[in-house]
Amino acid sequence: DDFQKHWMHFDIYPNNDLFARLNLPYVIKSVSDMTAINLFEKYNMIKKSQAIADKLVAKSIVIQLLAEYIRMSSSNEISITEITDSKLNEILRYIGNNLDKPLIIKDLSDMFQMQTPHFIKYFKKQTGYTPGKYILERKLHFARVCLEKTDMYVYEIMEKIGETNPATFSKQFKAKYSYSPNEYRKIFNKKV
16 A cells, blocks of 8 residues: 655744634544645655746645545634733744844733733743743744745844844754755745
8 A cells, every 4th residue: 555644834823813823633644535646746846936827826725635634624623722811922922023122021911910920831831832931932933934035134024033042043953944044045935
């Protein structure tokens, strides 16, 4: 028997949108419906094309694949976890709007009128991340998007995420994405 594996990766953060609140399995072990497999094959055929029409088709295929993934996960296993906690929404919004500033956990817990240990426990329970890990992930994600889609200098991107040490930034970025910021840009930014 042939063995095939198809893989997709999405960066989704808590409270970003509906998909951030879906509880979906990480793996679907077998696929009997050929729809998803055909979509993967079609995507692989056009993903490197520079034609505008092909880029639009590729994006639509990714959305179709996501829909197929949700459908194959079976509706009885899917639930939507609403983040209705206004305090958490406020914390996440504050972090997202202040990535360029030092985000000290003690200061955040004081700002939201919580004891630091309680703030850390509450944040992790609600998001699945410690506050420090969540902040770092958001900053690195922002930097990755800037490297892919803009011509900003690396030092300008660092300023936007409040990082002053190029060695630290490069080390953290490489640990997350396997390339230094400059290497990543050369590979993934088509504007450069």
